[in-house]
Amino acid sequence: MNMLFKITDAVKVFLASGRSLGALSEKGASVASTLILHNCRHYIPVLGTIIDAGANQGQFAIAANHFYPGAHIHSFEPLPEVFSILQRNTSRLNSISTYNMALGNSSGTLEFYSNAYSHASSALHVSALQKNMLPKTAISHQIETPVQRLDDLHHKILFTSPVLLKMDVQGFEKEVLKGAINSLPQIDYLLFETSFVQMYDGEPLFDEMHDFVKELGFEFIAPVGFLQSEKLQILQMDLLYKRKNI
Template identity: 85%
Template structure:
């Protein structure tokens, strides 16, 4: 019965989002990304640009192109074989630009853990806890990938406000933000995944990330997605923040 409920929920998500059942058959289609962006649209009616850090195969970018068709989307994916899928899946969408690199707090190369389950690939080691809960994430190999600070890429990107910075970089979100300090005045919204338990060795958990982005001048809007264990424990949550206006500052 659980499989039937999952199928029904999947169909419901796509139909309620306006993407239609046929979208399920598209390469790179994602229920999670569709749900997250469907929820985001309640708080963000329009976007001019999206920075998609941790694009994977284009799941988020493709859904974003549906919900925000006027937005210019800049998708960053460091793994070469996954980047090839990103390019293939988004090649018909002219508003998506793709970059084969990671975003971080330095320029050059980065030691990266390429995971057999590509969604779990990260600059950080998968924790023993995650390997135990999600055995498919246990196999990794180390490679070097190019990395750039967002602050040093501004001349290559088109920023038309409002701008959303989305980060799904498996515990590396704080480093991405450290490399974007000069860029943040141009960014109106942050959307990122944060953990409540140690999914990656050394990753900052919810409390640390929440206080960090508040110090950067952003205020919490709402959770827009989450990941639960089989025991219904909430492991990670997708959080939406908005840059404070001068009127909101005390």
């Protein structure tokens, strides 16, 4: 019965977003990303550039291409095997450029935890709390991956306004922002996932991230997605911010 409800919800989300039911079967299709972007479009009617940090298999980029067909999307994914899937899933879409690297606050290499559940892969170690609540995240191994500061990539990326920086980097969002300080005047919107409980060792939680983003000159717009535990506790939330005075 739970599976039936999930399928029904997925159909409702795709229909409400204007996407065809056939899109559900496309490689890289994601109900979660479709819902988040459907919600974002209420506040952001058009985008020229999307920086997609933590692209995974292209779920967000593919949905973003539907909602913002005029935007060029730059998708960053550090795991080599996942990056290969990202390339395959997005190869038909000329508006998506892909990069096999992480974004952070340094340029060089980064010690990274590749998780058996690829969505949980991070530069930070999965916490005991997350392993207990989501056992599928318990297995990971450490690798070395390329990392770049967004500030060092201006020769590759043209910031065509309005610009959205989306971060789904599992607790590493603050480091991505530290590496983008000089780029922030060109970034109009931030979309990132933040935690209310410690999902990764050492990650900054909601209060710290909210205060940090405000100090950078952004103001909160709305929550556009969330993750709940089986006991309905909100663990993480996707938050949308805009640069002040735009």
